[in-house]
Amino acid sequence: MSRATRTDTQSPAPQVADSHDLIRVHGARVNNLKDLSVELPKRRLTVFTGVSGSGKSSLVFGTIAAESQRLINETYSAFVQGFMPTLARPEVDVLDGLTTAIIVDQERMGGDARSTVGTATDANAMLRILFSRLGKPHIGSPQAFSFNVASISGAGAVTLERAGRTVKERRSFSITGGMCPRCEGRGTVSDFDLSQLYDDSKSLNEGALTIPGYSVDGWYGRIFSGCGFFDPDKPIRKLTKRELHDLLYKEPTKIKVDGINLTYEGLIPKIQKSMLSKDVDSLQPHIRAFVGRAVTLTACPECGGTRLSEAARSSKIDGINIADACAMQITDLAAWVRGLDEPSVAPLLAALRQTLDSFAEIGLGYLSLDRSSGTLSGGEAQRTKMIRHLGSSLTDVTYVFDEPTIGMHPHDIQRMNNLLRQLRDKGNTVLVVEHKPEAIAIADHVVDLGPGAGHDGGRIVFEGTPADLVAARSTLTGEHLAAYVGS
Numbered sequence: 288m289s290r291a292t293r294t295d296t297q298s299p300a301p302q303v304a305d306s307h308d309l310i311r312v313h314g315a316r317v318n319n320l321k322d323l324s325v326e327l328p329k330r331r332l333t334v335f336t337g338v339s340g341s342g343k344s345s346l347v348f349g350t351i352a353a354e355s356q357r358l359i360n361e362t363y364s365a366f367v368q369g370f371m372p373t374l375a376r377p378e379v380d381v382l383d384g385l386t387t388a389i390i391v392d393q394e395r396m397g398g399d400a401r402s403t404v405g406t407a408t409d410a411n412a413m414l415r416i417l418f419s420r421l422g423k424p425h426i427g428s429p430q431a432f433s434f435n436v437a438s439i440s441g442a443g444a445v446t447l448e449r450a451g452r453t454v455k456e457r458r459s460f461s462i463t464g465g466m467c468p469r470c471e472g473r474g475t476v477s478d479f480d481l482s483q484l485y486d487d488s489k490s491l492n493e494g495a496l497t498i499p500g501y502s503v504d505g506w507y508g509r510i511f512s513g514c515g516f517f518d519p520d521k522p523i524r525k526l527t528k529r530e531l532h533d534l535l536y537k538e539p540t541k542i543k544v545d546g547i548n549l550t551y552e553g554l555i556p557k558i559q560k561s562m563l564s565k566d567v568d569s570l571q572p573h574i575r576a577f578v579g580r581a582v583t584l585t586a587c588p589e590c591g592g593t594r595l596s597e598a599a600r601s602s603k604i605d606g607i608n609i610a611d612a613c614a615m616q617i618t619d620l621a622a623w624v625r626g627l628d629e630p631s632v633a634p635l636l637a638a639l640r641q642t643l644d645s646f647a648e649i650g651l652g653y654l655s656l657d658r659s660s661g662t663l664s665g666g667e668a669q670r671t672k673m674i675r676h677l678g679s680s681l682t683d684v685t686y687v688f689d690e691p692t693i694g695m696h697p698h699d700i701q702r703m704n705n706l707l708r709q710l711r712d713k714g715n716t717v718l719v720v721e722h723k724p725e726a727i728a729i730a731d732h733v734v735d736l737g738p739g740a741g742h743d744g745g746r747i748v749f750e751g752t753p754a755d756l757v758a759a760r761s762t763l764t765g766e767h768l769a770a771y772v773g774s
């Protein structure tokens with residue numbers, strides 16, 4: 288591609304800094320790529336096409352995004368890098384003009400049971416500020432409305448240096464968070480069916496426990512025999528009340544077994560931490576099955592499933608509290624926000640409206656902000672992530688999408704196209720792997736890979752504008768697009 292997409296025609300003395308308006312790939316050989324070279328215009332929307340197996344992912348994800356990621360990782364300290372996967376440099380001779388790549392994929396969101404559509408975008412953060420400013424009664428800062436922040440207070444002696452002397456002072460502090468103290472912000476409480484945790488006719492050493500991963504041959508065996516809280520050779524039904532309580536509920540307690548410091552904790556808090564704090568859908572299947580058998584989740588009786596403390600729920604705007612707002616369908620919430628006329632928070636209201644409107648634009652107006660993000664489908668998750676980036680003030684980022692329109696109705700494809708354009712117009716480079724002509728048609732630049740799959744692919748068979756692609760009709764993609772635009 289030689290047509291650099293420069294727009295500043297009248298500037299007399301071009302700045303060197305302005306010359307980096309291309310991402311240049313030279314000699315890429317990742318997977319099936321055949322020494323491929325290509326130049327991509329920055330701050331434009333480029334769509335990558337080609338039959339399945341032609342090498343689109345190898346170029347966009349395997350080469351460009353992978354190298355960007357690797358270079359970013361290298362900027363972290365050696366200590367932090369120790370926690371990151373070591374990435375090999377992709378097989379490519381030269382890669383120039385990269386910017387930070389953000390991959391917006393269809394991977395499920397999840398992992399954390401406290402993540403919702405609202406917290407995964409900026410919508411909840413904005414609502415919290417809104418309620419802390421306008422809610423009556425006034426209960427505190429935005430974090431008083433956050434179900435991820437627990438209320439804590441404390442007091443103690445602090446030592447500080449003052450005028451060359453060491454002085455001790457008593458200090459106290461308190462943080463008002465919005466987390467429901469009963470369910471710790473999960474919105475649900477768990478009831479355990481004890482018969483699913485163990486066979487009470489057996490002793491621990493006979494393998495009474497039926498919890499996946501809790502075999503007595505391993506660490507648990509050593510902890511149970513060494514802790515001294517109960518007799519591991521007694522059948523569980525013969526344990527005293529005290530012993531059974533320690534087995535099931537004991538608070539984390541430091542113990543020493545064979546000279547090693549360990550922490551003992553009752554089975555139920557342990558299961559709560561290891562299995563129930565994660566989103567159910569992100570668990571391995573056998574663990575999910577166990578949770579399904581042993582644990583009944585019911586809405587928390589204290590907060591009614593809203594995850595929020597009583598104080599947070601008491602503070603209202605026009606009779607609506609933040610939990611009500613998050614439970615509304617997003618389109619209804621947008622209408623409610625539109626009705627608020629408060630000059631003191633006008634910029635905040637504008638930003639919130641824009642975020643809520645982008646949900647509707649992208650066809651997700653039917654969701655509510657309190658929906659657990661782990662329960663979103665792949666396409667819904669990808670679009671939710673996109674909203675987060677639309678709200679972001681980062682620019683000059685390379686966004687990489689893998690078939691964002693997959694499974695979408697043509698009407699929604701147009702909306703997705705609008706969002707891709709908005710991301711570009713904020714000054715970002717947008718790279719999209721796509722098959723649908725509706726999505727190809729809006730590209731500034733098309734790169735068609737092929738001609739075939741695998742060994743027969745890995746080359747660029749066309750690059751240029753969609754109009755050129757139609758005019759050339761030299762490739763299968765060109766034929767498809769021509770049929771779509773009706774020429």
Ligand SMILES: Nc1ncnc2c1ncn2[C@@H]1O[C@H](COP(=O)(O)OP(=O)(O)OP(=O)(O)O)[C@@H](O)[C@H]1O
Pocket residue numbers: 318319337338339340341342343344345346740741742
């Ligand atoms: N990790 C890998 N190791 C070896 N070969 C690979 C690897 N990943 C992909 N390939 C091969 O490289 C070729 C290009 O694959 P690639 O995933 O880039 O295709 P694609 O154009 O993205 O296809 P699709 O539309 O199906 O996603 C294919 O023949 C594929 O089998």
Ligand SMILES: [Mg+2]
Pocket residue numbers: 343344345720
């Ligand atoms: Mg692919």
Ligand SMILES: [Zn+2]
Pocket residue numbers: 467468469470471472473474475587588589590591592593594595
């Ligand atoms: Zn609760």
